[in-house]
Structure formats: C-alpha cells, structure tokens
Amino acid sequence: MEKSILKSAILMLVIVAAVVVGYEIHLRNRGLEVSYDDGPALWSNKRTQVYGDKEDQVVFIGSSRIKYDLDLDTWNQLTGIEAVQLACVGSTPLPILKDLANDPEFKGRLVIDVTEPIFFSSLPFFLDRPTKNLKYYHDHTIAQDASFRLHSALESQFVFLDEENLSMNAQLSIVPYIVPQLQDRPGAFGGPIFPIEFGRTTFDRQTYMTDHFVADTAQVNMVKGIWAGLAKMPMPPPMNDQQLLAFIQDIKKSTDKIKARGGDVIFVRTPSSGDFRQMELAGFARPRYWDQLLKVTQCPGIHFEDDAATKNLICPEFSHLNLADAKTYTKAFVRILSQHDGWDVQSEKLLTKI
Template sequence: MPSSTSSSDPGSAPKGIVEREGALPAGLRLTASDRPGQAQPVPTRDVPAQPWGRIALGVLAALVVGGIALEVNARERIGLHAGDLDNSEISWSNEKIRAAGAPVAIVGDSRILFDTDLDRFEALTGVRPIQLAIHGTSALTLLEDMADDKDFNGLLIVGLADTMFFQPFDGYGGYVKKWHEFRAPYRVVSNEIDHMLQRHLAFLDSNYRLSVLAHRLDDDFRPGVEGPKDDIWKLQEVGEHRATYLWDRVEYDPAWRARTRWAWKGFKDPFPYTPDLIAKGHARAKAAVDKIRTRGGDVIFVRPPRRQNCA
C-alpha cells in the first residue's frame, strides 16, 4: 500500500506533470530521512520545458565565434601558424620506431636538430633521415641508445657539440626515452588527435595553453629560485616527422629575441670537463660505434656551427 508521504500517491502530482516512480512534486525533494524504514527510489526532478534546440544552436554559435577569435589572435597577434606540431615525447617515440631498418638516422642535441633541413637532405641524397635529436641532451646517450637497438644497421649521423657531448648526465633525453619504454595508449591517441587538429588550427600550440600562460603570471617564487619567467619559451616550429626550425618571431621580433637570449643564461656557465671525464666519454662512444659497425651500420660525427647571432 502506498505511504501517505510517498510521491507515488495518486493525485500527488500537479496537473500537467506526468508522474514517474520516484518523481516529486514541483519544488520538493525528499531524502531517505523523510521516509524511515522504507526503500527509497532515486528521486527525480521534473525538467521544465525549454527551447533546447535554440539553446544548442546558441552554444554552438558561441563555440564557433570563440574558436575564430582564438585563431585570429594566435595568427595575427602572436605569430603562430597552423601545421606547427608539438614536439612531444610521443613524437620522438614514433620516430624511434620508424628508425628500425631506416637507412639514415640523426641523433644529437638542439644544434643538429635545428640545423638539419630534412627536405633539403632528401633532395640531395634521395633519402629522408629519421630525426632523433633532442634539445638539452647529450648526443652520447642517444648514440648508445641506437647502438643498443639491434634493428638499426644504417648510417647514424651524430651531432657533436662539445659542451653537451661529454656531460656526465643524459639531460632531457633520459626523460624522453622513459616515455618510449612505456608507450601509454592514451598518450599515443592524444598525440595523434593533437597533431590532426594542429595541422589546421594555430591556437592549439602547447606553449600557449591557458594553463601554461596562467603559470607564467605567477611571480610567487622564493628568492634565488627560477620560475616560469626564467624558462625558455617558444623557440621552434615543428613539421611532420619532427622537422624542426627556428620560429620566425625570434627573427623579426627584437623583444622576443632578447628575451630568448636572456633565458639562455643558464647555459653560459662552463662545466668542468676534466680529462678523466672526456676519456670516459671517448670510451663510451667507441664502444657504441663498434656495436653499430659490427652489425653492418656506420657512424659519422658532425659538429654543427655555433651561431653567435641567435640564442
């Protein structure tokens, strides 16, 4: 028998409202404490009639207008371009997979990453190399990584920057290689979706996400602790398969160029490269080269020029 307090009592619903199990009179929402000892259906609220079609169109129009505004701001005011793909850890991992059986691959730091024109290389040689250089990374650790890859037996071009090659730590490349060891499926899918959209939309640049821009506004750091304003901000544009080149704003915007040079101050302190450290580096490099040559590959060392007029 229905309870006298139950919303299922006949006639309890106001006129014009179809009563459902668990439905409550307009403006009333009962809880379990109102019906002790009784099983409680999940209460439901009556949804008032609304012009849902017009609301949906309004939301869609707002999204379109907002997207256009963001895209115009990105291209006209910031100088971003569609087709600039994020150089993510997964992007490097994808190229590492492609390097298996490739005739030519490139490893090194930011110098050979920026100084290699993949299109020009292909036009001159008929072969498009796999770009595996990583900024802020010792080429030695990447050389050893390729030496341990038994699927690679081609020509490896090693970008040799003396200030990076003999450093006793991997740098950013050590972090990137960990991503390659565990390729989380959601990261791979997310990277593909990002690149698909970034080929057409400039405002999706990861350097200008709202979370990144908001973080740069925070000056609340302890004295002597570098914050986001000390970081190197956007410096590069990246095409398909990690073809990397200098962002043109660094060239035409004196203020941005000066800020980029200032942020590079952390690389100006000389590292104590002792004879013992260099000897260990030579031994590691020789062992890695021997591994590659033993299985039919070869290694070439190239020292890209150091440009004094840019960061």
C-alpha cells in the same frame, strides 16, 4: 523546459565555436603557423622509423642545433633519403645513442650532433627529456598510439593546439615574468621561457625560428639573455683528462656496437657564433674535446669551421641558424657528408632539379 535547455546548449556551442575561431584567426594574423607538440609521443613515432634500409635513411640525434640547422625540405630535395630526426632540445644525445646501440635491429647510418656544453656534461637536467622519450617509446600502449594519431590530425589544422606555448600550463608559466613577485625564489629555477616564435616544430620534428622573430631585436635579445643567464649557473667542474677519456671510451662502446652490425656513425659540429662560440672555445677547446672524441671512437666528423660555406654562418641568437641559413648549411652538409665512405647521400639526379 527541454526546448529552453536545448536553446541554451546551442547558444553555448555557438559562443564557444566563435571564440575558438576568433582565437585561431588572431594567431594566424600574428603570422604563426601550425606547430606540433614535440613531446614523447611524437618522438616515439619517429623512433619506430629507424629500421629502414641503410641506403634509404639517415638517423639524426643530438641537441636543438641539429633540429634547427638541418632543413628537411632541402635535405629531401638533395638526397631523396628519409631523415629520421631524434634529437632533443636542451638534451644530451647519449641515452638515445645507447638505446640504438643496444637495439640489435638498428643497423643504419647515424649522425650525432655535438654541442659541447651539453654533450660533455653530467647534469641530470640534460638527461631528462631523452629519458622520458625513451620510457614512453618502450612502454607506450595501443591506446596512446590512437590518441597520438587523433591529436596529430587536429594539430595539423589548428595553431591554438600548440601545447608547449599556448596551453593553460604554458600561459601560466609566463606569469612570473609579468608579475615580479611570483618569480623563482633564490636557489630555485623553473626553466627558461622562450618566445613562441623562436621555436616552431614540424611533424618531422624540425624546429625553426620565424622570420618575424629574426627581425625582432627584442625577441632575439631575450634569447641571448637566456643563454647568458644559463652560462652563469653553477656547473659541475670540468672532467680531468682521465675522466674525459673514460667518458669518451663509454661512447665508443656504443658506436662500436652499431658499426659491428654494419651501421655507420659520424659526428657533426653544427654552427654557433658570437658570445656563445667564444664561451665554447674557452671551456671546450677543440683539441681536447672534439678531436679526442673522433680519435678515440674512430668515427669521422664534420666541423662547421672546416668548410668555407659554413664557417662564417651567423646564428641570430648565437646558437641556432635561421631558416634561410639552415638551407645553406644543409646544402653544404650534404656535400661534405657524401665525401665520407659509406655516406654517399647526394643524388646527382636530384641536384639537377634544384
């Protein structure tokens, strides 16, 4: 009896192992690479790393564009300086800015990416992800740290552990797109479902779209359709002049705290193109939003439209650069950034090696 049970258990293990290996091979044959869960645990891990020497690191916050457009390999090759990526997709960076401003131990250099429809918005949805990340960071336990290290070690080896796209919950979320009867009822919104190849995430939290995604018109158009759908959703009325000034002055309180401790703050406007850029120009005129943000906060800024190397970059789905153009953008960004006082990150020694 015991031998029979043992044989059954061994057979079951063999079957499970075969299924797992087969699924992993299938995913890799599709061209998918390992992608890390870009959740609170990974974000918290990076948040702990903001206390390095000012000259040795730069911290980045913002929305998804800086996660796509800052190519960390290129950055490292050009600067030799650690880039701490704390931006959150689909989110405003302002809660993270306030957290860093209220942290007396943070005295470093901070780059703030500005995506106007998110940055200058009061929608609670845009606060959700950074708020959850910050709560996890401030409340996480030793047991959670140990779990993160174990999970990350496994994630580094297996594509199928992509929780955001390949977990059971992720697969179930796709069902309404396949079965029309299960789609959101009127007035309800379950959130957009992006193609898996649109967003792959490294352990350093850089996000990138695969070459196959860029070449697949159907997938690209799917993301364009998501942006078009989100643009049609009801939004709060735009801020009047007094409200906008108060909004920016609140930001200034945070940037002033960081600068008062010896830190540096710079704003960056990463590329967008096509219909998305036209929508931004119509709703967020540069003099009223971007220019006033720099004027009130007294912080420098880098706008992609101000440099010949970046102003004509085309985003495949209007809002994020592909990996090849991210490398181009990062080279230009490092060059421009190094022209600002306190931001000399460009290493002439490393430049001769690439």
